[in-house]
Amino acid sequence: MIRLDKYLADMGVGTRQEVKKQIRQGRVCVNDNVVKSADLKINEELDLVSVDGNVITYTTMEYYILNKPGGVVSATEDAHDQTVVDLITDKKRKDLFPVGRLDKDTEGLLLITNDGALAHRLLSPKKHVDKIYYARVRGKVTEEDVESFRKGVNIGTAECEEWTRSGTLQILNSADVSEIRLTISEGKYHQVKRMFQAVQKEVLYLKREAMGPLYLDPDLQPGEYRSLTKEEIENVTKWNVK
Template sequence: MRLRLDKLISNMGVGSRNEIKKDAKKGLITVNDEVEKNTARIVDSEKDVIKYNGEIIEYREFIYIIMNKPSGVISATEDSQHETVIDLIDDYYKFFKPAPIGRLDKDTEGLLILSNDGQFNHELTSPKKNIPKTYYVELEEEIEENYFKVFEKGIKLLPEDIITKPAKIVDLTEKSCELTIYEGKFHQVKRMFEKVGNSVTYLKRIKMGDFELPKELELGEYRELTEEEIRILKAEDNI
């Protein structure tokens, strides 16, 4: 990416443009090992080697994070009353202003992706993409035989007055299952089970498309997605 030298450095959270300009005059900035005092110079983030006070500045435009969201935390960028998923990440990542892709209810755990790539976020949540989301569900009552056909046919939700897209249940025990849905309506999984006279006691998202929550990621932990994982997700939504 080609951009101004001061913008590249400031975008990485090193300092303000005024501070960078002053330091450039002191000879603290080099481009390809040559002192550069003109902070308006256009540089190539992929080709030029930028050093600020002797440290190489590696430019990044986007970040992609996978989190195993814990219960009690809301899927939002900020909230005056509740802890958010952004509160759980390091200040380094906060600088990039990532946002959760889609939402998980406060008491729902599991797979949550955060990114500042707006296009990526949009494509993963677009209803037109029909990206499946799979949840592990524990229920108060036993799973009845009619659930399978009812969920596959679709359930009417109010006040939206919509019929959910065909959903798939895979029963694991008498009171637990995996449920795959293709939307993300407010409290959708809980409301679907309420419609058949049951109650969700525990809910965890374990999969988006073909991308599964990494087994080694403990509850409340997060890490950056690998390049391969990003490719899987982008292939899923055809970005």
């Protein structure tokens, strides 16, 4: 059971004060009856709630897979830039957030949800969640680089070393601009870019293709998103993080 004003506020109808005003104005119905009590207790599964004739279905958790485009920041709000949450235009809840961060110029898979417990499992430094990236890199990537990444590289400085865990580097094309796929199990600041800097190369383009059991939908263009399927939700919420 949940208060009517909280029910409506959670679903993005307005702030608590705004929905209380709508209730007082007689614009809200519960089971086809006009109600004017903001503290009326609602059964989220059984009661039918509407505002101005529009049914408002209560959703406890939302899960979206977004193909993040470049130029958008991984945040819930920003004073200057569009955020990844801004891109979810048909969201029902107002408490969505991105699980982890991708740099502003990085594209690819980003999970948007309000499931804090899941986010903690996927992001906790004590967990080691595999993340797969595709990148175009200035410079010829070599088998020596593959071995360096396997052993771990120092992405810090000579005075303050910061070594990465083992990563799996796959060379797709070695040329003046190489193409690679990299699997890592950490999320250090600018990690992929710093790993290549450590072997004297520069990441020109970066896209995340997978995180744990979630893979980027190839049908999603940059900026597009969709709700996770029931199977995907079960996979990610029940997934055993190593």
